[in-house]
Each structure stands twice: as structure tokens, then as C-alpha cells.
Ligand SMILES: *[C@@H]1O[C@H](CO)[C@@H](O)[C@H](O)[C@H]1NC(C)=O
């Protein structure tokens with residue numbers, strides 16, 4: 001009787017736990033590379049997987065193989081890193097990461113979005129130029145053309161890079177030797193030093209050297225709001241002037257009336273005496 005009860009209790013607990021595990025879906029983590037996902041050979045890069053969930057263990061996957069990630073002990077959120085101090089061509093490729101709660105290794109989160117790590121320096125550098133020259137003002141569109149040397153390569157992809165950005169600004173396939181990147185609605189934050197690379201569209205994902213840098217400065221356009229303010233101020237000034245003239249006219253009239261009264265009053269008082 002007692003054993004039956006215990007069995008029932010255990011069954012309840014176990015089912016409850018399994019239900020809990022299933023009901024509580026773990027959100028997919030994010031995977032980023034620092035300083036960038038496009039790095040020169042022999043430099044260092046850190047892949048960082050993060051999730052708001054705490055007390056979890058991470059795994060990093062690249063083309064089927066699993067790499068252990070080192071948990072950052074000081075982070076308040078769940079976060080783990082893989083540090084590659086000496087990047088090689090074999091490190092290039094698509095990575096994803098995932099995690100599971102400690103003590104519950106059978107319930108995994110979904111994989112992160114794939115991160116393509118590119119290692120540059122394996123082909124001759126392309127050139128990068130802007131279609132339009134001169135100053136760029138806010139709101140304008142800029143087209144940058146990346147052109148690679150005429151060498152036989154399979155299908156390639158082109159990536160537009162911006163110094164200081166952790167990921168390419170844009171990525172485009174190209175059958176030919178060049179591709180156009182259009183940057184719409186430029187803002188001051190788009191100012192910077194741009195470069196481009198091309199890379200193999202599939203494994204081993206070898207990438208070229210980066211093109212020389214192209215500096216783009218986005219100037220603030222004269223904002224229409226300022227014009228509106230100026231117009232508004234002119235209208236206000238004109239109104240104030242009109243009011244002052246009218247007030248002045250009233251004052252003058254009042255003063256004249258008073259003077260006329262003052263000059264007439266002795267004559268008016270005479271008959272009364
Ligand atoms: C351009 O960017 C500005 C500020 O970033 C935004 O307010 C505006 O709506 C954008 N215009 C278009 C056409 O996307």
C-alpha cells in the first residue's frame with residue numbers, strides 16, 4: 001500500500017518535471033564575434049554566446065563538431081566565450097551556439113543564428129570606390145562598388161565592412177568581378193571608414209585581404225525645422241512690432257485727449273464760479 005503510494009508520488013513528480021521542462025521553452029541565445037566576425041589571419045577573436053537565462057551550460061558548434069565554451073564567471077547573465085588567440089584559415093566557417101540548464105542537459109535551447117567567421121588574407125585585395133564623389137548629406141543614398149582582381153575563383157560573396165563594426169554592413173553574392181552596395185538614407189552615424197572583402201561562398205570560406213579604406217563623412221543637411229523656427233520667429237517679431245505700434249497709438253491718443261482736457265478745463269470751470 002505504502003509502496004504503491006510512493007510509486008504514485010514519484011510518477012507525479014517525474015511527469016511534473018518533464019512537463020515543466022517541455023513547457024518552459026528556452027529562448028535561443030545570441031552569438032557575436034569581437035572585435036569583428038571578419039578578422040585577419042594570425043589576429044585574435046572572441047566568440048561570445050549570451051542569453052538572459054542564468055545557470056546554464058553552453059556549447060558552440062561548427063559544421064557538426066562541438067566546442068566547449070568557457071563561462072564568464074563575473075557576468076550577471078548567462079554568457080560564455082571561446083577565445084581564439086591565433087586565428088587560422090581552419091577557423092573560418094559558420095558557428096552556432098546553444099545552451100541547457102545545468103542539471104537538465106536533455107532540454108536544450110534552439111541554436112543561435114549562424115555566425116560566419118571570415119579570416120582574411122588569402123586572396124589579393126579588391127578595390128572600393130564610391131559612385132558619387134563629394135560630400136554626402138544626411139538622407140542621401142551612396143553606392144559603393146567593390147571590385148576584385150580578375151582571377152579564377154568559384155562563386156564568391158562580397159562583404160562591405162565598416163571600421164569599428166563587429167559584423168559586415170552588407171553582404172552580397174556576385175557572379176562577376178564586382179558588386180554594388182547601396183547605402184540608403186545616410187545619417188551622421190554612417191560616417192566612417194569602409195572597406196570590402198570577397199570570400200568563397202562555401203567551405204573553407206577563405207577571404208581576401210581587405211580593400212584600402214574609403215572614408216565617408218556624412219554632413220548634416222540644413223534641417224527644415226530650423227527654417228521653420230526662423231520663419232516663426234520673424235512672424236513673432238512682426239506681430240510684436242504691430243502690437244507695439246498699436247499700443248503706442250493708443251498711448252499717444254490717450255495723452256492727447258488728456259492734454260486737450262487739461263487745456264480746456266480752466267475755461268469750463270469759469271462759468272461755475
Ligand atoms: C531616414 O532616417 C531618418 C532618421 O534615421 C528617419 O527618421 C527617416 O524616416 C528615414 N527616412 C526614410 C525614407 O527611410
Ligand SMILES: *[C@@H]1O[C@H](CO)[C@@H](O)[C@H](O)[C@H]1NC(C)=O
Nearest residue numbers: 163191192193213215216217
Ligand atoms: C577614418 O580613419 C582615420 C584614421 O584612422 C581617422 O582619423 C578618421 O577620423 C576616420 N574617419 C571617420 C569618419 O571616422
